[in-house]
Amino acid sequence: MQFSFTEEQRMFQRSLHEMLDKVAPSSVIQELDEKEEFPTEIVKKMAEFGLYGVGVPEEYGGSGGGLAEMAIVMEELAYHGACLLYVYAPTVGFCRQAILSFGSEEHKREFLPQIASGKLRMAMGLSEPDHGSDLVTLETTADLDGDEYVIRGNKIFTTGADNAQYIFTMVRTDKSVSPSRGISVLLTPTNSPGISIRPLKKLGGQAVHTCEVAFDDVRVPKANLLYELNKGWKIVMEHLDEERILMGAQCLGTARGAFECALRYAKEREQFGQPIGKFQTIAHMLADMAIDVEAIRLMTYNNIYRKTNGLPCTKEASMARVFCSEAAMRTAHKAVQIHGGYGYMMEYDAQRYFREAKLWEIAGGTNQIQREVIARELGL
Ligand SMILES: Cc1cc2nc3c(=O)[nH]c(=O)nc-3n(C[C@H](O)[C@H](O)[C@H](O)COP(=O)(O)OP(=O)(O)OC[C@H]3O[C@@H](n4cnc5c(N)ncnc54)[C@H](O)[C@@H]3O)c2cc1C
Numbered sequence: 001m002q003f004s005f006t007e008e009q010r011m012f013q014r015s016l017h018e019m020l021d022k023v024a025p026s027s028v029i030q031e032l033d034e035k036e037e038f039p040t041e042i043v044k045k046m047a048e049f050g051l052y053g054v055g056v057p058e059e060y061g062g063s064g065g066g067l068a069e070m071a072i073v074m075e076e077l078a079y080h081g082a083c084l085l086y087v088y089a090p091t092v093g094f095c096r097q098a099i100l101s102f103g104s105e106e107h108k109r110e111f112l113p114q115i116a117s118g119k120l121r122m123a124m125g126l127s128e129p130d131h132g133s134d135l136v137t138l139e140t141t142a143d144l145d146g147d148e149y150v151i152r153g154n155k156i157f158t159t160g161a162d163n164a165q166y167i168f169t170m171v172r173t174d175k176s177v178s179p180s181r182g183i184s185v186l187l188t189p190t191n192s193p194g195i196s197i198r199p200l201k202k203l204g205g206q207a208v209h210t211c212e213v214a215f216d217d218v219r220v221p222k223a224n225l226l227y228e229l230n231k232g233w234k235i236v237m238e239h240l241d242e243e244r245i246l247m248g249a250q251c252l253g254t255a256r257g258a259f260e261c262a263l264r265y266a267k268e269r270e271q272f273g274q275p276i277g278k279f280q281t282i283a284h285m286l287a288d289m290a291i292d293v294e295a296i297r298l299m300t301y302n303n304i305y306r307k308t309n310g311l312p313c314t315k316e317a318s319m320a321r322v323f324c325s326e327a328a329m330r331t332a333h334k335a336v337q338i339h340g341g342y343g344y345m346m347e348y349d350a351q352r353y354f355r356e357a358k359l360w361e362i363a364g365g366t367n368q369i370q371r372e373v374i375a376r377e378l379g380l
Contacts, residue, residue, distance in 0.1 A: 003301040003302060003304060003305035004301075012072060013072045013075075013076065016049065016051075016072065017076055017079075019049055020076055020077075020079075020080040020084075023041070023042050024039070024042045024080045024081060024084060026080075026081070026352070028042070029080065029083060029084075029207070029352070030346065030347070030352065032083065033081070033083060033204070033206045033207045034206070034346075035207075036199075036207060036209065037207055038087075038207060038208065038209075039083060039207050039208070042084065043087055043118065044118075046088065046118065047117065048118075050063055051092070052091070052092055052115055052116055052118040053116040053117075054069050054070055054073055054092060055069065055092060055096055055097065055100075056096060056100070056112050056113075056115060056116040057100070060108055060109070060112035060113055060116065061112065061113035061116040062112065062116040063116075067242060067245065067246075067304050067307055070092070070093065070246060071246060071248075071249035071300065071304055072249075073092075074093065074246050074249040074250050074253065075249045075250065075252045075256070076253060077089075077250075077253065078249070078250040078251070078252070078253025078254045078257070079253035079256055079257045080257075081205070081352070081356075082204050082205035082254070082356040083206065083207035086159050086160055086205050086208035087121070087160055087208045089246070089250075090121075090122055090123050090159055090160055090164070090168075091115055091120070091121050091122045091160075091164070092115065093243070093246055094124055094168070094243065095111075095115070095122040095166075095168050096112065096115050097239055097242065098168065098226065098235050098239065099111050099112060099115075099226065100112065101235070101238065101239075102226055102227035102234075102235050102238075103226060106223070107187075107226065111166075111187070120165050120166070121160060121163060121164040121165060122164050122165070122166045122167065122168055122187075123158045123159060123160045123164040123166075123167045123190075123211075124158065124159070124168050125155040125158045125161070125167040125168060125170060126138075126168075126170050126236065127155065127156050127158075128140060128153065128154060128155055128156060129154055129212075132157075133365070133366060133368075133369050135170075136179045136180050136183070136233065137179050138170055138171075138172060138183065139153055139172060140152065140153025140154065140169070140170070140172065140215060141153060141173070141175075142169075142171035142172070142173050142184065142186055142220070143173075144222070147222050148219040148222060149173075149186055149219070149220045149221075149222065149224075150217055150218070150219055151171055151186065151188065151194075151217075151218040151219075151220060152216065152217060152218075153215050154213070154214050154215070155167070155169070155212070155213040156200075156212050156213075157200075157210050157363075158197075158210070158211045158212070158213045159208065159209070159210045159211070160209070160211075161190060161197050161209070161211040161213050162190075162199055162211055163208070163209070164190055165189060165190055165191075166187050166188060166189055167187075167188045167195075167213065168185060168187060168226075169185065169186045169187070169188045169215070169220075170184075170185055170232055171183070171184055173232075174230050177230070180233040181230055181233070183230065183233045184225060184227075184228075184230055184232040185225070185227065185232040185235055186224050186225055187220075187224045187226055188215075188220050188224065189220070192218045192219065192220065193218070193219075194215060194216040194218040195214070195215060195216075195218050196213070196214045197212070198211060198213075198214075199211050203358065203359075204352070204355035204356040204358070204359060205356060205359075240314075240317075241303075241314055241317045242317075243364055244303075244318060244320065244321040244364070244365075244370070245300065245303040245313070245320065247321050247325065247360060247364060248296060248299055248300035248303060248320045248321060248324040249300050250360060251296050251300075251325050251327065251328035251357075251360050252293070252296045252297055252300055252328075254328045254332065254353055254356055254357050254360065255289070255292060255293045255296055255324075255327060255328040255331040256293055257349065257353050258289070258328070258331045258332040258334075258350060258353035258354070258357070259289045259290065259293050259331055259335065261335060261348070261349045261350055261353070262285075262286060262289065262334065262335040262338040262339065263277075263286055263289075265339055265342075265348075265350075266282050266283075266286060266338055269339075282338055285334045285337065285338060286334075286338070288334065289330075289331045289334055292328075292331050293331065295323070295327060296323070296327050296328065299316075299319070299320040299323055300320060300324065303317050303320050315373070315374055315377035315378075318370040318371075318373040318374050318377070319370075319374055321365075321367070321370050322367045322370045322371060324360070325361045325367060326361065326367065328357045328360055329358060329360070329361060331353075332350070332353040332354040333354060333357075335350040335353055336350045336351060336354050338350070
């Protein structure tokens with residue numbers, strides 16, 4: 001059994017690639033990252049193209065589509081610049097799906113059309129300063145006071161928070177039960193009194209800030225509780241496989257970008273009277289990169305097939321997440337090496353892919369944690 005995209009999906013990818021080539025060339029992404037300036041104009045074009053409607057059913061103003069379409073978008077955004085992914089993935093990759101699967105009809109009618117039009121951005125407030133991999137023990141609390149929850153605590157690494165209208169905020173609402181059974185999710189407006197957001201300095205995709213968020217007695221209407229009280233952990237757990245599969249697509253975009261820029265360079269750059277690609281060491285590095293890109297593609301597509309067809313994929317998604325991120329990192333590392341000294345210079349793309357690839361081994365559950373998941377699935 002083989003997975004392949006439909007002709008329509010291929011056309012979607014081609015036209016998305018061409019659109020992003022035009023509005024988000026590497027030089028523009030590099031400049032925005034250096035200035036740490038939000039890619040407002042590019043995001044506008046992404047919305048006009050209809051990217052924010054992917055995965056939103058037509059009845060809520062979107063264009064429909066599922067995991068395959070989402071993977072295409074993630075791959076192309078990662079190829080063109082991780083900052084584009086940072087502005088898109090929290091809202092459309094994660095929060096859209098959470099609202100669609102767990103929101104009330106009112107939530108769907110309120111949030112999904114605005115997400116689909118690109119007007120509403122959301123950030124994911126899961127990680128806390130003392131609770132990263134061990135997320136389930138998170139400490140930010142929310143206590144009911146009349147018709148409002150009052151949030152107290154701190155989140156960290158909340159990407160895009162300073163440019164979002166809402167934060168998907170995971171809070172502890174019951175301390176008396178086991179950690180996973182006392183967590184809820186509140187959709188918290190970022191303009192609520194008591195919220196302060198501070199951007200952090202980071203290695204890649206700097207155009208979209210990753211932030212610390214402090215909640216100092218922040219009052220959120222009871223109606224903003226997503227799904228049931230104390231059942232918030234389920235929202236995150238149900239989304240894990242999909243998130244890991246999409247991470248494979250991101251890795252594909254990064255690895256493809258790194259490979260293509262290295263291949264071009266190896267054909268153009270001459271030393272000792274011939275293109276450096278003629279030296280076997282360089283040619284074999286490129287051959288290994290091509291193998292990794294193909295392997296990332298196959299693992300990602302296999303998981304899309306499994307998930308779309310209702311086959312179990314927890315172990316496979318974690319395996320892909322580990323392999324794809326490490327293969328993307330290897331590919332980007334080789335891309336820098338093939339560029340020699342120029343690979344270390346900011347005006348060449350290789351360094352950008354190198355910095356961006358590193359995050360794929362960390363964010364959304366590190367590769368050490370993924371290996372734990374795989375080991376458990378193996379019965380260890
Ligand atoms: C740029 C960036 C953007 C991010 N965006 C978001 C976001 O939008 N929203 C959000 O909520 N979070 C976000 N994150 C947070 C990210 O998901 C966490 O960084 C990640 O889950 C790891 O948590 P931690 O950084 O606290 O590391 P820790 O959990 O402190 O881990 C430190 C090290 O110990 C290892 N380790 C921990 N536990 C174990 C174990 N049981 N066995 C073996 N090794 C272990 C880890 O693998 C790691 O190497 C972002 C992070 C970054 C860097």
